[in-house]
Amino acid sequence: MTLLPHHAKSWGMSVTLESYLRRRAERSGEAHRNFCYTCRRPHVGCYCPSVRPFASTPSFLILMHPHEVKKTIGTGRMASQCLSNSTLWIGPDFATDPRVVALLADPSVYPVLLYPGPTSQNLSRLAPAERPSVFPRDGRRPVVIVLDATWNNAKKMLYHSPNLQKIPRIGFDTPHLSKFLLRKQPRDECFSSIEAIHHVLELLGDPGRDHLMEVFEGMVNKQLTYQKSQKRNSRHRINYFKRKGLELEALP
Numbered sequence: 001m002t003l004l005p006h007h008a009k010s011w012g013m014s015v016t017l018e019s020y021l022r023r024r025a026e027r028s029g030e031a032h033r034n035f036c037y038t039c040r041r042p043h044v045g046c047y048c049p050s051v052r053p054f055a056s057t058p059s060f061l062i063l064m065h066p067h068e069v070k071k072t073i074g075t076g077r078m079a080s081q082c083l084s085n086s087t088l089w090i091g092p093d094f095a096t097d098p099r100v101v102a103l104l105a106d107p108s109v110y111p112v113l114l115y116p117g118p119t120s121q122n123l124s125r126l127a128p129a130e131r132p133s134v135f136p137r138d139g140r141r142p143v144v145i146v147l148d149a150t151w152n153n154a155k156k157m158l159y160h161s162p163n164l165q166k167i168p169r170i171g172f173d174t175p176h177l178s179k180f181l182l183r184k185q186p187r188d189e190c191f192s193s194i195e196a197i198h199h200v201l202e203l204l205g206d207p208g209r210d211h212l213m214e215v216f217e218g219m220v221n222k223q224l225t226y227q228k229s230q231k232r233n234s235r236h237r238i239n240y241f242k243r244k245g246l247e248l249e250a251l252p
Contacts (some may be wrong), residue, residue: 039081041074045226047219053084054208056201058135058142060086061103061111062193063094065157067148075180075194075216075221076148082212083197090147093160103143104163110140113169114196115147120171123203131204136169144170144200148193151203170201179213179245181220192216 024130036046060083064078069090080088088231104111112134124130135142147154158164180192191199194216201209 001232039178040074040077040237041219042072045219047078048081049224050215050218051081052084052211054211055085056206056208056211057204058144059083060197061084062088062142062148063100063145063157064088064090065147065153066090066092067150067153068148073219074148075192076146078215078219079146079194079197079212082194082215095161095163100161100163101157104167106142109143110135110138111143111145111167113145113147113158113164113167114171114200115154115169116171119170120169122171122173123200124173128203128205134168144197146193146197149246153189170200172203174199179217179220181224 021166033044035041036043036048038048039046041047060079062080064074064076068074068076076189077088080086089097091097092151103109121134124135126134144169147157149157174191178191178195180195198209198216201212
């Protein structure tokens with residue numbers, strides 16, 4: 001008789017000896033070696049060689065929900081790789097996280113939360129010359145905090161983090177549909193984390209911003225090409241092009 005390890009119990013009641021052995025086999029051998037531990041993608045879909053990190057103004061703190069860690073396509077992780085002056089921390093809430101508490105109490109830092117809503121300062125509705133004024137010119141370092149999670153989990157993260165509720169917020173009007181064709185967005189105005197960060201930098205006039213989309217779109221196109229080679233089209237891709245009025249056959 002083979003006993004299941006303790007951590008296997010966390011997989012749920014559907015775990016059997018057969019499924020456990022199959023998963024262990026999948027995580028070993030050649031399949032295990034063909035996995036990139038930086039981007040969490042298979043080597044055939046690894047985007048790390050295309051990343052050229054740059055320092056943005058402002059810098060970013062990406063707070064990732066634990067559910068996002070398990071996803072092989074995480075755009076918050078991708079953005080963190082591209083931004084040399086960004087930081088990524090993981091947790092379901094940050095009310096008592098000592099790192100966040102210290103950051104918010106740091107007198108040399110001016111933090112803002114990227115979060116839409118009536119109390120957010122909408123960068124899209126400010127003149128280009130007015131947008132930098134969301135950060136005071138008093139020598140403090142501007143830091144934009146991004147909640148990297150599904151919309152529902154982002155709301156929970158904010159609800160359980162009263163310290164984040166107290167800082168100023170910024171937002172924007174999305175100019176187009178998300179280009180994240182591999183994952184369905186809850187509403188047409190929703191962006192992935194990397195798209196949201198890119199658009200903030202675009203509105204603020206950061207010169208290095210387009211590299212974010214180069215890496216992101218390169219990854220998406222590579223995955224779509226793979227799906228097409230396998231004669232598969234994701235329902236998200238099909239629905240996206242239906243909304244855009246495009247023919248699926250015309251896609252690369």
